Amino acid sequence: MxxxxxxxxxxxxxxxxxxxxxxxxxxxxxxxxxxxxxxxxxxxxxxxxxxxxxxxxxxxxxxxxxxxxxxxxxxxxxxxxxxxxxxxxxxxxxxxxxxxxxxxxxxxxxxxxxxxxxxxxxxxxxGVEVIAFENTTDIVVSRHRSPGRGGWSQNRYVRKIHGAVLQKAREIEARLRNAGIDYDKKETKAFGGFSRVAFRVTAPRDMVPVHSSRGADVQVRVTGRELDRIRFEPLSRRPRYLIVGLDPGTTTGIAAVDLDGNLVLLTSSRQMTMSDIIEELYHAGKPLIVASDVQQMPYSVEKIRRAFNAIPYTPRQSLSVEAKYDLTARFSYTNDHERDSLSAALDAYRSLQSKFRNIAKRVRPGVDLDEVRARVLRGQPLDTVLADLEGGAVVPKPAAATPEETLPERPVDDERVMALDGMVKRLRSYVQELQEDLRERDREGERLREDLQRARSATERKVRRDAELATKDATIESLREQLRSERRRSRRLKKRLERMRAVAKIEVSEDYTPLKVLDSLTRDGVRDLQEGIGVSTGDILYVSRAHGWGRGVVKDLAGAGVRALVVGGEPPDPHLVRIAREADLPLLPADAVRPDIRGRTGAAKTGAVEEALGAWEKEQKVFLREQEAERVEYLFKEYRSEREKEVRRGG
CATH class of the missing domain: 3.30.420 (Nucleotidyltransferase; domain 5)
Structure with a gap:
């Protein structure tokens, strides 16, 4: 090749x-x-x-x-x-x-x-073969010259070209028939023969006994029909060997890595049956090792292992969660089942890494390492595997020629004893190596346990410190919020104090009477004023408009001992005036008082306020007399009604 x-x-x-x-x-x-x-x-x-x-x-x-x-x-x-x-x-x-x-x-x-x-x-x-064509080939036989305008011999020239196309098409058709290949033919007739003949051949291009060519009068073009998408087919049909990890249960996790530790398959499902798992692994490759993450291999995993005649692997002790996270740190997975199956496969691969390195050192370049490793894991000696793959045979080294006279003839039993002695020595040497390896592993395990203990201690200290810091951060944040709240309250009190001082300054003056401004004639407005600068007995309040008033707020102001309420804007509602007179709360029009308002406080001339109050008192006396007269008239009507009833009963 x-x-x-x-x-x-x-x-x-x-x-x-x-x-x-x-x-x-x-x-x-x-x-x-x-x-x-x-x-x-x-x-x-x-x-x-x-x-x-x-x-x-x-x-x-x-x-x-x-x-x-x-x-x-x-x-x-x-x-x-x-x-x-x-x-x-x-x-x-x-x-x-x-x-x-x-x-x-x-x-x-x-x-x-x-x-x-x-x-x-x-x-x-x-590698993979790049396939870009269907199993169909197009063969087009056409003119290689243009007839042109021509002259006296134009017809003979055109007939010659079209006859050559016809002849070439018949030759190609005969080849296709002899090869037993199916085809469809489309002919374009012209003067003296054909101008174009197209064959649709049902065979790949390498099986068609025709090649592209060009002649004086005729050209042949052989092309494969292009696929919509490039397709790749493995050059070798032999499946790759896999190390498979399985995590059975309600949700089955499947992971597979190749003999170099590269991830090939990682999936999980709740609907997978035993046959589904076997089919999934069959499509991925050839399982060489089937591994579990627990010390005792589950029965379902054992059944799948037997289906592929694979080598079983279980850890010396069931893998911990920390060990699984360490093994799968460089991979991404979607759930714990995929993590467990992947950790089982990677643990099996890790246990074989040193053996794989030793095999690679003894194998010459150009030999399929996967095949060598697979055969060695199945128990074949490395020398036999290499001799088989390299096309040779294992030839034992010849013993050194020894003259018969120098070596006395030994009994068969002595030779067997010597062979056994040599075997014992080799086994003892091997046991010593294993014991040394075991001691080294024990030392490594002790060192790793100390490292783990130190890491756990450091982690615990960090967790405690983080918890304390989180508690202190929460306390600091709470105190900061309290401080912000107290600062806001302090600013409000300072503003209230400034307004109260302004009111007090006005109260000291004999020419002006202080006014406290209501935002609206509602209980909310009264509450805001109470929180802002306070409302006390003898205060005169000012409201710009009397909209939204209620009977309750008028009674509250009268009950609080408010001396008067100055109302601006349009004249107040007659119902409001009647309720204010019933509650004995003077309503003074702003036109009569002419207040000077500045923010939440204001002032009015004392004389104007007294005149407005005097006018309200006069009207209040008239209102009270009318109320008394209405009450007396009501009593008189009640008395007369009762007397009429008695007279009727007596008659």
Missing amino acids: KVFGIDIIKGSVRSRTRRPVYALCRVEDGEVQGVEEVTGFRLQRLLATEQPDILAVDSLQEIAADQHELHRFLQALPPSTKLVQVTGGERKESLGKVAARYNISFNRFDPYAEARTTARVAALGA
């Missing part, structure tokens, strides 16, 4: 001035043939000449700027050449990760090394 691997050295497919220059590596039957520098045009010529089985790239962006250019590039490839993206399809990964699966290392800053690595991993089966 011949593989071409390319990587850009300089330039870009998006640039019009600096076209890309590639490093091209050829790999044939697993052997690197060489690396050279080629332009894009030179690469197309080499592909058409040598027709490799695979053209490998680590990114499609290196050969095409968009999907249209990618289709055009694939049309130009030989039908037998596959375009392979070694870093994956929809879910890409780095070239370094792909190469690590085959124990290959390279300088990622060297385009020649990247081209060599790309070709080698593609030859080993890594």
Whole structure:
């Protein structure tokens, strides 16, 4: 198998001035043939000449700027050449990760090394094939010349071209029939033959026995029908090995990582049956290890493990919540079930990391590490696995030739005893290594327990300190709120005191009488005035308008000992005047008093106030006399009515 691997050295497919220059590596039957520098045009010529089985790239962006250019590039490839993206399809990964699966290392800053690595991993089966065409091919046979206006021999010239198109179409049709390929044909008749013949062939382009060509009179164009979306198919059909973690229960959590610890699958569901779980894992890959986060593997997990004939793994002791958080810190999950299953898979992977590193040291580059690790975990010796994968056989080292005369012949029992002694020595050495490893693990465990205890102590101190700080912050905030409330109250009292001082200054004067201003003739207005500067016996109040008054507020003012109420604006309501007279609360018109109002206080000349009060008193005396007369007349009418009733009863 011949593989071409390319990587850009300089330039870009998006640039019009600096076209890309590639490093091209050829790999044939697993052997690197060489690396050279080629332009894009030179690469197309080499592909058409040598027709490799695979053209490998680590990114499609290196050969095409968009999907249209990618289709055009694939049309130009030989039908037998596959375009392979070694870093994956929809879910890409780095070239370094792909190469690590085959124990290959390279300088990622060297385009020649990247081209060599790309070709080698593609030859080993890594990557996905880029498929942009349906399993249908269009073949169009048409004129390669324009008939033009012509002259005396125009008809003969046109008949010659159209006859050549007809002849070429018949040749292609005969090839398709001989190959047993189904097709549909559409012909465009013209003078002397056909001007165009289109074949719709039900077969992929590499199976069609016709190629694009150009002649003097006829051209043939073979193109595949483009897919609406680029499709990726794995180059190797062998499923990847997985380490699976399961968390059974009402909600089942499923997690799977590959043998490099990369997350492959993480999901959970309440409706999953046993067959659903097996199908989900089957689509993800081939479970090599099935793990649980508890020491005793649940029966349902054991059944799934047996379905895949996988290796069981359980921790020495059930994983704690803290250990699960540490294991899954770099991953995102949606619930506790996904976390538990993922922690089980990662714990199994962590327990095998040292073994995987030792295997990688002993495996030469170019061998599938996943296959080696899987076979070793299943119990096969590493030497046997490597010999099998590399196509060789395990050959024991020959013993040193010893002359018969120098080695006396030993009984079979002595040889067996010596072999057993050697085995005992090796086992003792192995036991010592294990004991030393156990002591090292004990020391590491003790150190981790001390670190954990220190971390817990520090965390507890931090929690206590945070709780104390939160309590103190709450106390400080409460005291601040009380302080703000007291400051607001102090400002209100200061304003009230200033107003009371202003009123007191006016009271000292004999020429003016102080007035206290009501916002409205309502109980709310009286309450605001009481809280502001206070209302005491003998005060004269002023209200700009008497709207919204009530019988209760008039009685409250009269009960508080208010001397008079000055009303501004329109004349007060007669009902208000009557209620005020009944409550003996003088209502003085502002026109008569002529007050001077400034904010919540005001003043009026004492003489004007006394005159207005005198006028109110005179009218009040008249009102009281009228009230008395009405009362006497009412009593007289009542008496006469009673006497008439008695006379009627006596008669």
